[in-house]
Amino acid sequence: MNNSKLLLVEDDIRLSSLLSRNLEEKGYHIEVACDGEEGLAMFQNSRFDLIISDLMMPKLDGVSLCREIRKQNSQIPIILLTALGATDDKVEGFDAGADDYLVKPFDIRELLVRVKSLLRRFPQEELEPTGLLVFAELEMHLNSARVFREGKEIQLTPKEFNLLKYLLEHPEKILTREEIAKEVWGMDFDTGTNFIDVYINYLRKKIDKPFAQKLIHTRTGMGFILSRTS
Structure with a gap:
């Protein structure tokens, strides 16, 4: 066996x-x-x-x-x-x-x-890890901390980078605010704040807004998902 x-x-x-x-x-x-x-x-x-x-x-x-x-x-x-x-x-x-x-x-x-x-x-x-996360035409190079979409480099802050990395590590899966707060920020989610929504919006402006296909979607009452379909 x-x-x-x-x-x-x-x-x-x-x-x-x-x-x-x-x-x-x-x-x-x-x-x-x-x-x-x-x-x-x-x-x-x-x-x-x-x-x-x-x-x-x-x-x-x-x-x-x-x-x-x-x-x-x-x-x-x-x-x-x-x-x-x-x-x-x-x-x-x-x-x-x-x-x-x-x-x-x-x-x-x-x-x-x-x-x-x-x-x-x-x-x-x-086997050695490749240091590359890919979803659709979105690429994250972990070793150099660089992100590209359709070959165009996208500048992210360290926290935006870590948030996108977490999404890329769990494609096509709904991630709750509690999960994101714990895994990306290392803290419990305070329901009285909207900082995760704010950072998701920051990412959308850079990752999605300039492109026809949107990848970051909200599932009302559940959380967020990286997906090719809305």
Whole structure:
């Protein structure tokens, strides 16, 4: 048995269930996403040792998902699954950063061998963090404390930077004022003040106002969320 945590991104529910069951029987911990966008959000919000992704998926295909993951982590092993067998499709997958490729239908035992081999080649404890947080076209470079959107650098104060970092670390998740106060300010939230709302507005003016797509949204009565949808 082992403790490796795998992300399976597959829109075919029957195949997803079959793969999950077989991988779990080998001791792997499996989390499942039903499309590329959900897979990317889960990857950004948790730590995985290996990713298995279908190629043809709604919302975000496997190649695009692979490219987005590689912007944030250059070493995590990725296996692409596809019903397509053309050489061009394999080349595109490898160019996007995939480490291995399986064409459907395939023997489950073959997938298990590939997973075991890649985990042996890329043990997670040896991986170094990339120091990059990415959501949509928004990038935060942690080592240099610089933020860019659509390639344009955005100047933030230290507290604005830390607030945005917390949002980027929890994409597509509603964060309450209490959580933000504790994690960003290190204090309990005083319901009689609106300082968090003030700083959210500061961020919106810099991160959202100059751009067509808005990323920072308010969920009335709940908190704030970094999301592509309002």
